[in-house]
């Protein structure tokens with residue numbers, strides 16, 4: 001039975017909690033049982049305006065601070081997050097239903113890593129000097145201004161930190177809108193940033209549904225929008241941002257391929273396939289849901305994946321022994337089961353799972369299909385649930401062609417012990433984030449993001465700096481100015 005985790009108020013603006021109960025009610029439930037965790041209100045127009053006004057007012061003084069000063073605050077926030085990791089992880093588990101076993105290591109912890117990373121490099125964010133004969137030029141790296149972050153529900157605090165840390169390190173201010181399904185942890189992040197010394201108004205959180213996100217994107221005070229969400233939402237937000245010629249980062253969906261060649265270390269490849277499909281009950285954008293296996297090893301590989309998947313411990317996410325939890329919502333539960341039905345109807349062979357779990361609630365069994373063909377819905381569309389599809393292949397050329405035959409381009413992975421092949425395959429992948437002999441590792445030091453319909457821009461690493469700052473070029477004339485007449 002989860003404790004009610006009612007925050008002081010729904011929104012956090014200008015360093016304090018703010019409420020406006022004229023907004024639409026926004027209730028968050030523990031996905032394992034349906035119990036209410038907190039009840040909040042979506043932002044009214046006046047809350048949206050309040051948040052943007054605060055972010056706009058805080059802009060100049062925050063940008064005027066040195067990178068070292070800004071970085072120190074971010075690093076302090078990272079330390080506080082680490083101290084409170086368990087409390088934040090429990091909150092994330094209540095909000096998302098993800099097993100505590102996962103949230104203890106992957107959510108707030110990744111957020112802390114991100115704040116620490118950008119806190120550490122903030123002091124070194126500079127322009128450059130360009131000698132031009134006796135003249136020279138230099139560039140000034142400037143913040144963009146007021147940024148808007150819009151989050152998905154699968155990694156709430158991680159997404160908030162992945163947007164806040166680079167934005168703030170570069171001297172921007174941010175208004176963050178979490179997913180309406182997971183409103184809680186971003187408020188905690190706001191509290192922690194204030195405690196770490198962040199000036200009021202630099203990081204603000206407002207709650208709401210898509211229309212609140214839309215109102216933020218449309219506001220003329222906003223210079224940049226970073227969205228983590230689905231491709232259809234991405235198309236809308238990108239189009240709206242284009243009207244104001246705003247910068248964007250789009251972290252969208254995927255249908256990523258994982259190629260297993262017959263010379264791969266099978267145990268490692270089996271582990272990776274399991275991680276790539278069943279971690280967070282399959283609710284991960286970069287999941288390798290199309291598992292292409294070279295024909296000779298397919299029976300053995302399939303048998304091993306099935307045997308290991310049967311050992312999943314499905315249970316209460318708050319029990320640390322549980323390693324497989326429920327779907328976030330009724331909608332995601334229904335979508336997943338409907339795709340499983342489509343897989344059966346379109347002729348794939350159901351190897352394991354395929355049903356709602358007998359425990360009730362929003363649990364869907366870890367599900368494995370074999371004999372999947374490229375044209376089936378389960379091989380083409382993002383399910384965002386625990387559904388693994390096996391597709392046999394013969395040659396490298398064939399596997400690559402089929403792997404790339406998708407509108408998405410978020411991620412891709414390859415397992416082989418042939419070093420040359422590994423790099424050749426990765427070079428040919430049409431995907432922004434690739435793994436060789438592992439899958440789904442996303443350290444802050446490595447850029448993350450997609451190509452094709454999966455997105456625009458990169459999060460994390462030095463690459464993110466380019467998406468939260470812009471260069472002003474200054475030409476300095478050192479000699480006489482000549483004119484034709």
Ligand SMILES: NC(=O)c1ccc[n+]([C@@H]2O[C@H](COP(=O)([O-])OP(=O)(O)OC[C@H]3O[C@@H](n4cnc5c(N)ncnc54)[C@H](O)[C@@H]3O)[C@@H](O)[C@H]2O)c1
Pocket residue numbers: 150151152153154155177178179180208209210211212213214217228229230231232233234236237250251252253254284285286382384410449450455
């Ligand atoms: N590439 C990545 O880094 C990444 C990470 C996690 C999730 N995702 C993707 O996110 C999706 C699942 O998350 P979701 O269901 O929350 O996605 P979603 O697209 O439904 O919603 C994402 C966010 O956008 C907001 N939103 C919806 N309509 C809007 C509009 N018109 N204007 C502005 N904001 C709007 C929502 O309120 C929410 O906060 C999947 O497709 C998944 O692949 C991508």
